[in-house]
Amino acid sequence: MAVSAPQQATGQVATRNRREPKNVFQRAYRQWADYTYIMPALLAMFFVIAYPIAYTIYLSFYSTPTAGENVWNGLTNYTSIITAERFWMITQNTMYWTIVSTILAFIIGTAAALVAQREFIGRGLVRGIFLIPWVISHVATAYIWVWIFHSDYGLVSGMLMDLGIISSPLVILDSTTWAMPALILVNVWKDFPFIMIMMLAGLQTVPEHLLRAAKIDGASTWAQFRHVTLPHLKGVIIITLLLTIVMNLNHFTLPWIMTGGGPASSTHIWITEVYALAFRSLRFGIASAFSVILFIIMMSMAYFYVKAMTAGDDRRR
Amino acid sequence: MAEVRLDGLIKYYDDVLAVDDVNLTIKDGDFVALLGPSGCGKTTTLNLIAGLIDLSDGEIWIGDRDVTDLDPKDRDIAMVFQNYALYPTKTVYNNLAFPLQMRKTPKNAIDERVRKTAEMLSITHLLDRLPRELSGGQQQRVALGRALVRNPRAFLMDEPLSNLDAKLRVQMRAELKRFHQTLNATMIYVTHDQLEAMTMADNIAVMSDGRVQQYGPPEEIFYDPANLFVAGFIGSxxxxxxxxxxxxxxxxxxxxxxxxxxxxxxxxxxxxxxxxxxxxxxxxxxxxxxxxxxxxxxxxxxxxxxxxxxxxxxxxxxxxxxxxxxxxxxxxxxxxxxxxxxxxxxxxxxxxxxxEATEEVLREDGLNSQSIHGKKTLQPA
The missing domain is CATH 2.40.50.140 (Nucleic acid-binding proteins)
Known part of the structure; x- marks a missing residue:
């Protein structure tokens, strides 16, 4: 020890005396190993993310006839999307789908979390059962529910007819009124476990001593929830809601497989519309412009998400 | 303020006996320290008095009321926690006001009480701050204030000074003792620090293995220990x-x-x-x-x-x-x-x-007035 101590001291002095290079390139050069390590990931990101984004933006300013060269047409793609009545109809569908799905899944997921948080016999089993919808793949879920809702040989119609509640088969996925509520039902069924897990994780971090203090201070169960649990969960709630909203805005599999946007476009949402425009109608220019609009909307959601995430870091409010 | 009487308290956690037949009478206006090493059952006893955990057996009386089956909010007690347990989203003012709000006190009465308490604790200038903007010592004062803001029948304190640095601890110790003397409040104070117990308490209940080993004034605990445990635990x-x-x-x-x-x-x-x-x-x-x-x-x-x-x-x-x-x-x-x-x-x-066999003290008359095996409720000597 006595021998190595002076050496350590000189080592520290030497480090301190090494001058920081002022030039950013010199600093980057000094950290060349770090950049080498992240280079493969950066390259992959460039080819699968940056390049497609750039190419989409490029295409969005062109008319793309199926035969022949792409033709520059400025903002025409954008204006024709925004001025079309169809865009606003689909936006309305998207809002309906996103807002109702998010609110319902949030309420049910939170309720499930509150139940799964309590101590009772068979809690583990209940938690496991609640997770089942989440672990089934979207495609499988979609086909299961298509079958359940089928008007001729579906479970819902069959059961209701057997019970004598209805006399003729219910038309669900082929009805412009009921297709969207049916999709939302499936979406909520699929997503509430995610919210349950997030809220359950949040609930488990509610400090026990605060609940105790509230009990002593005379708070009822509701007042404890209102004054201790809820403020503590604020960050988790915001992030869960944002994630769920983005997830729903981007949701493709369920609506596409179950209804393909129909009947009469009543279940078309932004993302299915973009897909249909690009790969059914082969109108890549319009589809690209549509994608760019969605990209801007999603990035603004991402801004709030990042803001909420970093807010939770240093100030626990 | 009121007398607190514990009658044959027993608490099992599954098969573990945490509190084993605790009998204590804390006189009205007394400052009693529950003193013992970690795991001796002192905090469990305090939580039983507060009603935060359920008894396995026994009775708790506060004043002339049997509170054994009452919720914490109905026992009319105040508690100060080791980690302060301040509501992080509420300002100091609202932390102090909370117990009064929960008891539906009129707004102007709340304001008056909060300001008076803040003045007493010299925290008036902190009323608009959030707990995270306060130092440990200031948080401690707010926690104390939240207990003092009402007129509860008893104060329960769970190692309230143990998170403070040594210098602040000495200062707060003196202040707490002063508060007790001016308010003439019934206080039950849990600590593992014999110095805190010796300096502040009117009576000390030394606990070990879930039992009260001796109950009496500090000087008696020090000069006349009832058994080997008390003798070995007190004094440094x-x-x-x-x-x-x-x-x-x-x-x-x-x-x-x-x-x-x-x-x-x-x-x-x-x-x-x-x-x-x-x-x-x-x-x-x-x-x-x-x-x-x-x-x-x-x-x-x-x-x-x-x-x-x-x-x-x-x-x-x-x-x-x-x-x-x-x-x-x-x-x-x-x-x-x-x-x-x-x-x-x-x-x-x-x-x-x-x-050596019983580890009990031997007295000239052969009687140990504070035998831990006695069933009677221990009164401070």
Whole structure:
């Protein structure tokens, strides 16, 4: 020890005396190993993310006839999307789908979390059962529910007819009124476990001593929830809601497989519309412009998400 | 304020007995410390009084009300927690106001109480801040304020000073004692720090293994410990214990120590030792009651110096006797080399005699008024 101590001291002095290079390139050069390590990931990101984004933006300013060269047409793609009545109809569908799905899944997921948080016999089993919808793949879920809702040989119609509640088969996925509520039902069924897990994780971090203090201070169960649990969960709630909203805005599999946007476009949402425009109608220019609009909307959601995430870091409010 | 009476409290956690037949009466306006090592059941006892956990058996009375089956909010008690437990999203003002709001106090009365309490604790300038903007000491004051803002029937405190630094702790200790004296409040204070208990409490309940080992004023706990546990737990450095066998020759009762020394007992101590049923006793002597000599005298216990620790105004001398090490406190200028031979005498009217088998103290009349096996509710002596 006595021998190595002076050496350590000189080592520290030497480090301190090494001058920081002022030039950013010199600093980057000094950290060349770090950049080498992240280079493969950066390259992959460039080819699968940056390049497609750039190419989409490029295409969005062109008319793309199926035969022949792409033709520059400025903002025409954008204006024709925004001025079309169809865009606003689909936006309305998207809002309906996103807002109702998010609110319902949030309420049910939170309720499930509150139940799964309590101590009772068979809690583990209940938690496991609640997770089942989440672990089934979207495609499988979609086909299961298509079958359940089928008007001729579906479970819902069959059961209701057997019970004598209805006399003729219910038309669900082929009805412009009921297709969207049916999709939302499936979406909520699929997503509430995610919210349950997030809220359950949040609930488990509610400090026990605060609940105790509230009990002593005379708070009822509701007042404890209102004054201790809820403020503590604020960050988790915001992030869960944002994630769920983005997830729903981007949701493709369920609506596409179950209804393909129909009947009469009543279940078309932004993302299915973009897909249909690009790969059914082969109108890549319009589809690209549509994608760019969605990209801007999603990035603004991402801004709030990042803001909420970093807010939770240093100030626990 | 009210008297708090605990009647045969028993608490099991699954198969573990955490609180074992605790009987205590805390008089109206008394400051009582529940003192003991970690896991002795003191915090569990406090939580039982608060109603935060359910009893397995027994009764709790606050004043003339049986509160055993009442919710915490209906017991009319206030509690200060070790980690303060301030509501992080509420300002200091709202933290203080919360217990009053929950009791539907009128708004202007709340404002008046909050401001008065803040003034008393000198935290008026902090009322608009959030807890995370406060130092540990300030948070502690707010936590105290939240308890003082009401007029509860009793204050419960769970190691409220243990998260403060040493200097602040001494200051808050004095302030707490002052509060107790001015408010004349019934306070039950859990601590593992004997200094806190000794300095602040009117009465101390020393706990171990879920039981109250002794209940009485600090000086009684210190000068007249009821058993080996209390004797060893209170006092720093701890009491020295010398094990030996009683032998009587020519009418003189002596103790024959395990390493071979013989120490004659005074008639009074011999009388105490005569109540021993097993024939083997333990002599308990505080470090200050050991008298050291460099020369051999008859009736002294021979040993050798292990090490000497000067502390400034006293010196601790560690002494090897047989295979045990004992501590004596001597004058500040005592110096010795390791392994120097040394002889130890005891201040006979200050030593305690314990039965080795029962570990209970032996008194001249043979009665231990505070036997832990008694069923009666312990009143402070």
């Amino acid at each position: 450095p701890a009491m020295n214990f010398l094990h030996g066998e009683i032998s009587t020759e020519n009418g003189v009762t002596s103790v024959k120590g395990d390493p071979g020394w013989v120490y004659p007992l005074t008639p009074a101590n011999a009388q105490k030792a005569s109540h021993c049923t097993s024939g083997r006793i333990i002599i308990g002597a505080r470090p200050a009651n050991l008298i050291l000599s460099r020369e051999e005298h008859p009736g002294m216990i021979p040993g050798s110096v292990y090490t000497v620790e000067p502390t400034g105004d006293t010196t601790f001398v560690h002494i090897t006797i047989g295979d045990q090490i004992y501590v004596a406190i001597t004058d500040p200028f005592f110096r010795a080399e390791p392994d120097d031979p040394i002889w130890v005498d005891l201040e006979d009217d200050r030593i305690h005699i314990f039965d």
